[in-house]
Amino acid sequence: MEFRSEAVVIRQLNSKKSGSLGPDRCGRKKHVCKIKENTKMASYKQPCIHCGTLVDRDVRFCPSCGSQSPFGYQCPSCLLPITKGQARCSGCGRPLYVICPHCGEQTFVQDTCEHCGGSMMVPCENKRxxxxxFFENTKCTACGKKIKPTLGKK
Known part of the structure; x- marks a missing residue:
């Protein structure tokens, strides 16, 4: 028997001994459920919008690409959900297209520049x-400390 690449449950009808197997995990008497070894059952995972890796819904970072927003984009100032293509955030009015400090091209507010791939993020100066x-933020969205702009300055 050949298994498919997806993790699927294969049901085989037991034609020889119709009732001798007894109820299995799903409660039926007349078949056997077999699961391909070394595969995971389907779970509540979604693909990362940046790299496509399936990640759990409750994560804050994609384990493959490191994106802080694997399921959608957030406004860098007020953290409300936004969609690519919006001109301004509906929550705070912030422009959602900025000039990249690395290449000078206009890009959407996200972790990296769409053109050069340079990081648009800076760490909060608070050691804790x-x-x-986001490099244009004036204060940290987590702790509230003021941030000195460091990207784009030489």
């Missing part, structure tokens, strides 16, 4: 916090 913040 250290949460990555």
């Amino acid at each position: 916090c250290g949460v990555l913040q």
